Each structure stands twice: as structure tokens, then as C-alpha cells.
Amino acid sequence: MQHRIIVLGAGYTGAVAAGRLARRLHRDDVAITLVNDEPDFVERVRLHQLAVGQGLKPRPLGEMFAGTGVEPRLAKVTGVDVDRKAVAVVDANGDAEELEYDTLVYALGSGWNDQGVPGAAEHAHEIASRPGALRLRDRLADLGAGRPVVVVGGGLTGLEAATEIAEARPDPAVALVTRGGLGDWLSDKGRGHLRKVFGKLDITVHEHAAVTGVEADRVTTADGKDIPAAVTVWTTGFAVHPIARATALEVTDTGLIVVDGTMRSVSHPDVYAVGDAAMAVGPGGKPLRMSCASGIPAAWQAADAIAARLTGGKLPNTPIRYVNQCVSLGRGEGLIQYVTADDRAVNAALTGRLAALYKEVVCKGAAWGVANPTLGLPVRRRRVVREATRTDPAVETSA
Ligand SMILES: Cc1cc2nc3c(=O)[nH]c(=O)nc-3n(C[C@H](O)[C@H](O)[C@H](O)COP(=O)(O)OP(=O)(O)OC[C@H]3O[C@@H](n4cnc5c(N)ncnc54)[C@H](O)[C@@H]3O)c2cc1C
Numbered sequence: 001m002q003h004r005i006i007v008l009g010a011g012y013t014g015a016v017a018a019g020r021l022a023r024r025l026h027r028d029d030v031a032i033t034l035v036n037d038e039p040d041f042v043e044r045v046r047l048h049q050l051a052v053g054q055g056l057k058p059r060p061l062g063e064m065f066a067g068t069g070v071e072p073r074l075a076k077v078t079g080v081d082v083d084r085k086a087v088a089v090v091d092a093n094g095d096a097e098e099l100e101y102d103t104l105v106y107a108l109g110s111g112w113n114d115q116g117v118p119g120a121a122e123h124a125h126e127i128a129s130r131p132g133a134l135r136l137r138d139r140l141a142d143l144g145a146g147r148p149v150v151v152v153g154g155g156l157t158g159l160e161a162a163t164e165i166a167e168a169r170p171d172p173a174v175a176l177v178t179r180g181g182l183g184d185w186l187s188d189k190g191r192g193h194l195r196k197v198f199g200k201l202d203i204t205v206h207e208h209a210a211v212t213g214v215e216a217d218r219v220t221t222a223d224g225k226d227i228p229a230a231v232t233v234w235t236t237g238f239a240v241h242p243i244a245r246a247t248a249l250e251v252t253d254t255g256l257i258v259v260d261g262t263m264r265s266v267s268h269p270d271v272y273a274v275g276d277a278a279m280a281v282g283p284g285g286k287p288l289r290m291s292c293a294s295g296i297p298a299a300w301q302a303a304d305a306i307a308a309r310l311t312g313g314k315l316p317n318t319p320i321r322y323v324n325q326c327v328s329l330g331r332g333e334g335l336i337q338y339v340t341a342d343d344r345a346v347n348a349a350l351t352g353r354l355a356a357l358y359k360e361v362v363c364k365g366a367a368w369g370v371a372n373p374t375l376g377l378p379v380r381r382r383r384v385v386r387e388a389t390r391t392d393p394a395v396e397t398s399a
Contacts, residue, residue: 014107154178
């Protein structure tokens with residue numbers, strides 16, 4: 001009997017976890033299925049680029065995983081029964097099916113978060129998903145010269161979206177609305193550079209302003225100001241899909257699956273969660289933020305832990321830490337803000353064209369790691385130990 005591993009979601013973390021599991025476990029002993037609702041891998045970190053008309057390289061999952069031992073499955077996950085160990089899916093023809101697992105890796109990621117602000121769901125555009133980015137692309141393509149575009153949210157995604165749109169449009173009328181100050185978590189150098197680039201691109205910044213309403217032609221802030229907006233782009237963070245919350249898994253108030261240091265559910269040991277869908281504690285006791293920067297190492301950790309537990313090897317014990325925040329500011333400008341292990345800015349930053357190149361290399365590297373799931377890692381396909389004889393593995397001492 002093969003051990004059935006189902007990975008839900010073929011984004012950055014699910015695809016990486018599936019590929020690594022295939023590299024770690026003997027093919028005769030496991031059946032690895034990777035369920036995704038899109039036929040190809042979507043480079044989510046480039047969706048602001050897609051929104052301004054740049055093309056994304058097609059990466060069909062079938063080609064990526066051909067011959068790897070991972071079976072991609074095009075289907076939408078509609079529910080998970082963690083007590084019966086079954087996943088409900090609906091395929092492209094609308095046919096429903098149930099898939100049974102022995103081990104589940106939940107990596108369904110996140111979508112946009114309209115924070116319940118009135119009018120946002122109806123009038124604002126999102127770039128957390130490919131369909132959302134494509135809708136924005138069509139809208140921007142139709143938009144007349146000089147018509148105002150407002151980006152709501154001053155986090156990393158908002159900064160990248162505002163600069164990308166301003167650079168791409170010949171008639172910049174782009175504004176950014178942020179609750180805090182522009183880049184207020186960055187170092188002095190980082191913040192200064194950000195202001196310089198925003199100035200060069202002629203982006204109007206509304207700081208210390210909370211958007212409380214969105215209409216077809218404006219956004220309204222808490223102090224009653226109307227900001228004209230022919231297009232509103234909403235980037236105030238991500239929210240997870242409601243599927244985990246509807247299960248018996250232990251989740252946070254916001255629906256994230258609570259996991260331990262090996263990314264294993266604290267309530268259901270057969271379930272692992274990684275990426276945006278998981279609540280894992282990182283350095284300094286702080287939750288890992290929704291990012292590839294920590295999601296990909298978490299996926300490695302989960303895959304290695306699953307393999308160790310199945311084969312009787314040693315559990316991984318590699319601390320996940322942050323190194324930098326890489327921000328694109330259009331195609332020719334960037335900002336690499338170096339950070340502490342727990343993601344606080346230090347007084348060092350790389351800026352300008354070199355930073356843009358650095359960010360490009362990081363994005364390419366992340367996509368390469370996903371697109372070549374079984375390369376770059378030594379093959380150590382170990383045999384699965386039968387459940388009856390399995391003991392809890394020791395923790396690996398070397399990082
Ligand atoms: C514009 C933008 C820029 C970003 N820039 C950066 C950056 O520079 N650095 C960084 O670290 N992070 C960045 N992020 C965040 C990063 O993209 C996410 O943290 C990362 O994608 C999370 O990986 P994941 O595998 O958890 O989820 P995802 O990459 O979102 O993958 C989830 C997968 O699950 C699939 N799925 C979802 N629901 C279902 C379902 N019901 N059934 C089947 N399949 C489903 C999706 O199609 C997708 O393939 C950015 C995000 C955006 C939107």
C-alpha cells in the first residue's frame with residue numbers, strides 16, 4: 001500500500017513542498033497528488049507587472065512535474081474533512097469527487113482582503129489573484145489619459161503596484177493612500193529612496209489616511225476627504241480562503257491553520273500547513289508574515305519533516321529567518337531593505353538599478369525553484385517505514 005500524500009495548492013509553497021517530497025521519498029512507497037484550481041503555476045509576486053500589461057511566462061504544472069513522481073490534479077478544493085481524511089474537489093467539468101489521504105499538506109494561499117470597507121468589493125480592483133490582475137489590466141488599458149488611479153494600502157504590494165502603474169502609464173495620475181507614513185517601517189535610507197522614486201514618478205501620497213468608502217469614481221477617507229479615483233486598486237493585505245475555518249482544524253481568528261515548528265497542525269498530526277494559509281511562529285516569537293520569503297523555507301521544513309516521520313529519519317530543525325525585504329519600484333528601480341531575523345529594518349539598504357536587478361534575480365530564483373521541483377537538491381529517496389514500526393524521529397541537531 002502506498003502512503004497517499006495530497007498537497008492542496010500549487011503556488012509557491014505547495015509546489016515546492018510536493019517537489020521536495022518527491023525528492024525525499026521512494027516512488028514505490030508514496031503517491032503524491034498536487035491539487036490546484038489553475039492548470040499552471042502563477043508567479044504571484046509578479047501580478048502587479050501582469051496588471052500593467054507585462055506577460056508572465058507560462059508554466060504548465062503538467063510539464064513542470066512530468067516524470068517527477070508528483071501527479072498534478074486540476075480541480076477546485078471545496079472542503080476538507082480532517083476526521084475522515086478526505087478532500088472534496090470539483091473538476092473542470094463540474095464533477096465532484098472525494099480524495100482520501102494519509103498525509104495532507106494544505107497550501108491554498110490567500111486572496112485579497114477588502115477589510116469589509118463599503119464599496120471595496122464592488123468597485124475596487126485586486127491583484128492578489130491572476131483573474132484580478134487581468135481585470136485590472138483590461139481596465140487600465142481602457143482608461144483615458146490623465147484619469148486618476150488610486151492605490152489603497154502602503155505595504156509592500158501597494159508600493160510595488162503604485163510605482164509599476166505610474167511607470168507604465170505615460171500620463172501619471174497615480175495616488176497612494178496609506179494609513180501610516182510612506183514606508184515608515186523602513187530604514188532612513190530606504191524611506192528616503194522611496195520618497196525620491198515616488199517623487200520622480202509623480203505619485204501623490206496621502207499619508208495617515210484610512211479609506212472608509214469606495215465608489216465608482218472616488219475613495220473617501222476617515223476625515224471625510226474625497227480622492228478622485230477612476231480606478232481603485234486595493235492592496236491592504238491578504239485574507240485566507242474559508243476552507244480551513246470550516247474544518248475541525250485549530251485555526252486562528254482569521255482562519256490560519258495553527259502549526260508547530262515542523263509546520264504540522266497542532267490539532268491534527270496528519271495535516272501540515274504552509275505559506276499564507278498557516279500560522280507558524282518565527283524568530284522572536286512573531287508569526288511568520290504572508291510571503292514567499294518565509295513560505296518557501298516553511299515548505300522545505302514541512303516536506304523534510306513529513307519525510308523524516310515516514311522514514312524514521314531525523315526531523316529538520318532549521319530556524320526560518322528573514323534577511324531582506326525586496327521591493328520592485330517599477331522595472332528600473334528597486335529597494336532591498338536588510339532586516340533582522342524577525343523582519344525589522346536595519347540601517348542598510350540597497351537602492352536603484354542594482355536593487356531592481358537583485359529583486360529580478362530573487363523572483364527568477366523563486367520561480368526556478370518551483371519550475372524545477374526536483375533539481376538542485378540531492379536525491380535521497382528513502383523507504384517509508386510501515387506505520388506499526390514507526391517511532392517518533394529525533395530532531396536533527398545540525399541546521
Ligand atoms: C502583487 C504581489 C506581490 C508580492 N510580492 C512579494 C514579494 O516580493 N516577496 C514575497 O516574499 N512575497 C510577495 N508576495 C506574497 C506572496 O506572493 C505570497 O505570500 C505567496 O504567493 C504565498 O504562497 P502560497 O503557496 O501560500 O500561496 P499561493 O502562491 O497563492 O498559492 C496558492 C495556490 O492554491 C491555489 N488555490 C487556491 N484556492 C484553491 C482551491 N479552492 N482549490 C484548488 N486550488 C486552490 C491557487 O490557484 C494557487 O495556485 C506578493 C503578493 C502579491 C499579490
